[in-house]
Amino acid sequence: MQTTGAKATSFRRKDLLGLAELSREEIQAILDTAVSFKEISTRSIKKVPTLRGKTVITLFYEPSTRTRTSFEIAAKRLSADTVNLAIAASSAVKGETLIDTAKNLEAMRPDIIIIRHSFSGAPHLLAQRLHCSVVNAGDGLHEHPTQGLLDLLTVWEAKGRLHDLKVAIVGDIAHSRVARSNIHGFRTMGSQVIVAGPQTMLPPYLPDLGVEVSYSLPEAVRGADVIMMLRLQLERQGQMFFPTLREYSRFFGLNQGHLALARPEALVMHPGPLNRGVEIAPEVADGLQSVILQQVTNGVAVRMAVLYLLSGGEQSGAAA
Amino acid sequence: MQTTGAKATSFRRKDLLGLAELSREEIQAILDTAVSFKEISTRSIKKVPTLRGKTVITLFYEPSTRTRTSFEIAAKRLSADTVNLAIAASSAVKGETLIDTAKNLEAMRPDIIIIRHSFSGAPHLLAQRLHCSVVNAGDGLHEHPTQGLLDLLTVWEAKGRLHDLKVAIVGDIAHSRVARSNIHGFRTMGSQVIVAGPQTMLPPYLPDLGVEVSYSLPEAVRGADVIMMLRLQLERQGQMFFPTLREYSRFFGLNQGHLALARPEALVMHPGPLNRGVEIAPEVADGLQSVILQQVTNGVAVRMAVLYLLSGGEQSGAAA
């Protein structure tokens, strides 16, 4: 793969809050590190002592299984100790502020707190107030940076570059932190992004992000190197962003026919969990162009890289 | 204890799904390995590096504390990394298929997935689709193979053999995966099984399994070497499989008097949790013939053996 020639010391932040604030060199440094970590998960003994004696707390205010599991596996393969806190919305209401909860956890001397929260900006608030590292595992409608990074890694592996690609992102852009992180990531790396979805699901600020906007799935995927379908959040359906599931699926569900419009070896991506037959046809999700499961595998590698770099690790020699 | 002379290489499967498909040699190989692992839990340092760097995921779609805890302790004593996923029925409904969830987890490169699911056959479905090992921790009304194995180990330790015993299993046979795994296990090892319960709780296929059927507890336990009482699932009571708790207890609750009908040193077993005073009198549960807590201790040993053998371990030298 062609690198941007980023130096070993390119990523030197205390926190990972979003891709919007990362430079091309910083993103490349994380991806380079992730590549070197990816091999560990293929070993018989999938563990290196790199973060032995470090304490990593996952603090999830929204239910999650896959993201929490991915972070937990990443931390354990680096030999860190992990502690999981799942805080139900109900008990969070019980009086203590988010800052107090976080200050409290910090007083137990963790090295990294990984937070998911329904309020956009919650991780930033913690990052300002805490001395330990903070990783954003998804905040409201804002960002989900490790998802963006794993998507970049997946495309980089398959295409050999991250610049001069056409990336189509399709679905409920307005409510997707995955879309936002990917828009920032692909734009920073030098690729073109076009989004498509029903008008009610496209936020007004897209042109400011340098993103092309379309209301047509076929138009968006035409000539694309990457097609990223977003999960339709069925639980929002009551809010009437589209008339019926059937209509959504008909206009914004990816099927085999659409692939012919894209570049010959265009990648099909999805952050999961899949609504098969809604935003993506089963034969496309399971087809030869789908890299959906590689995304998941890369999620562990990218999270290992992020935990490692935030702990002060050098980019080179990561998987020693 | 008398062994069947099974060779070290008798258990060579990718998955443990049920006892129905295991040969006598395979069962014996697991039990032999479990015996050698049992000693580890009596040490001051209860841990061997055998599975260091392996990732074990528990994926429980039904609530469980004791089985999950037993597997988790077993994995940790072998130095494996464990990740727990408890998926509430409610969130499982959220769209993603079981296969997609499992494929997703597999993409994170675990070595073993331990699954409990309310649908019979769910672990088999995963085993077919996944490259990693799958362990059935209870599937619907079908099997609970590690429970069957721990029961076999407990009887083997106490009686010195697993053949030519009379084993009485009493209670709600129709809804018991514990009963099914034990029926397969004891039949395969050469023992006789008789089941007893109210007619509404006895499934029609029992004779096909080579099992004798009775509607009378005293008749079933007469001359028995092993009396295994099943937990009455009180939460099913609304379904009216019996008129009242009192009547159930009177006809199918084991008391001290019944023990006189069995063999002099007959074992009293129960998979837990106990309904004291319903299916078993407290003085019997706590009596000299009860091996209920030994069952629990053996559960950890059997699960260590299963995790070890599925990871490609040799039977000999297990506890090195």
Next chain:
Amino acid sequence: MQTTGAKATSFRRKDLLGLAELSREEIQAILDTAVSFKEISTRSIKKVPTLRGKTVITLFYEPSTRTRTSFEIAAKRLSADTVNLAIAASSAVKGETLIDTAKNLEAMRPDIIIIRHSFSGAPHLLAQRLHCSVVNAGDGLHEHPTQGLLDLLTVWEAKGRLHDLKVAIVGDIAHSRVARSNIHGFRTMGSQVIVAGPQTMLPPYLPDLGVEVSYSLPEAVRGADVIMMLRLQLERQGQMFFPTLREYSRFFGLNQGHLALARPEALVMHPGPLNRGVEIAPEVADGLQSVILQQVTNGVAVRMAVLYLLSGGEQSGAAA
């Protein structure tokens, strides 16, 4: 800090159930050990192999994040394996007795069970019946001994002694296991305790504990070396122990003005979580005299010490 000259072998118990039964020498032995462990959490590699191969189970019948997390981090920094069991009140009702659950867990050969339960005395019941060590992590209205110990450690560090201090504890004394453990702890170490709260929140037995009683916050804090504010359990408000939140706050909320009544460098303490603006003004909670976050840090150290000493560790050389 001035010690009482306790010997290395002063703490030789199987269980930690409450501070009421501990001698001055025993408390001092735990605090001395905690001091030596505290340094570990400041290292880059926050882990010692002291309890490698030990199994620690947290068995929580009441929801908790911070106490469970503190114990879990403490155990992991000593290299113990931890298994968390959170048992919802609903599922505990499902038939099995507490003793049966505990006996069951004991059969899996844990070294230490840490229990939180809404019934006062539950940990004592287990301690009598189990061979493994039992730690009380809060039982009903009775005791929360590790909280008491971390408070003692915090005061000892700041004041250099634990005798001849005036300690004011303010709030809902009647429903506070934190207050009871602190009363026992500070009395045993040779300090004076005065409690204050509305009459409905003061239990009748206080004089028997050698505690002075007041109905006035200003009176209680006058000349105090330590002011410990209790969390107002807002969920009890329906029970009408006081007319309104505003009135409670006005009469029993600590503000900056009250600090002038206390000794010049009086410590402000709170077990958390804080109700800012109810029992404590934000500027006091965050002020220079507040040691609230030190309490949390010391919680990990004290719990490390307790786990270590219960496992048979010697007081000296703890952090080798």
